[in-house]
Amino acid sequence: MTRELRAPRFLAALPAPVRWLAVPTALACTVVVLVGSWSRPEKIETPDPAPKAAGYCRALAAALPQELFGHPRKDPTPASPFVAAWASSPRVVLRCGVDRPEALNGPAALDVSPMIDDVTWWPRELGDGGYRYTTTMRKAYVELTVPKGSFANPMDVVAALSPAVAANIP
Known part of the structure; x- marks a missing residue:
């Protein structure tokens, strides 16, 4: 049937x-x-630094490379001198003028932090395997997020951007 x-x-x-x-x-x-x-753009929170830190961040924004290991700079919209991004997949994001991380007030402040070109970067592993690095001992805090899979070695990105940070943020 x-x-x-x-x-x-x-x-x-x-x-x-x-x-x-x-x-x-x-x-x-x-x-x-x-x-x-x-294809929805990801939302990136724009920092609101104090006036003196904002001046340092503007100088840093102008000094950042237009290309990072073959990936062009593609800042989020609306443009801000406090946020820079590169078109890696997923993309690397630098935010300048962020607040001091609260965790630096506790025992995490004693964690080993690499120093590259006289810039100390406090690392934090993200839940997905990426890393967030925050500068310490600078007049403006810079945060660099390197998601898992964007680069084989996240420290390559830190090393590439450290000279610009060292030259523009005392």
Whole structure:
């Protein structure tokens, strides 16, 4: 005993060309919606530094490289002198003028922090395997987020940006 598959009544009432295109059209619309949702820009909080720190951050923003290991600089919109990003995948983000991390007031302040080009970077591993580095002993705090998978060695990014930080933030 074989059962014959029949189209639902609302489809059967439509002309044949419309019925044939209904499923492909629905699939195409689904793909468009999914692709559109993937390309949403991530929200990056813009710091609000004190006036003196803001001056240092503006100088740093002008000195940052336009390319980082082959990835062009692609700052978030709206543009801010306090946030820089590079088009790695996922992207590396530098924020200048952030608040002093609260964890530096506790025992975490004693963690070993690498010094590169006279800039001390306090590292924190993110839950997803990436790293967030924050400068210490500077007149403005700089935070550098290197997500997992953006670069093989996150310290390469820190080393590449340290000279600009050292030259512009005392």
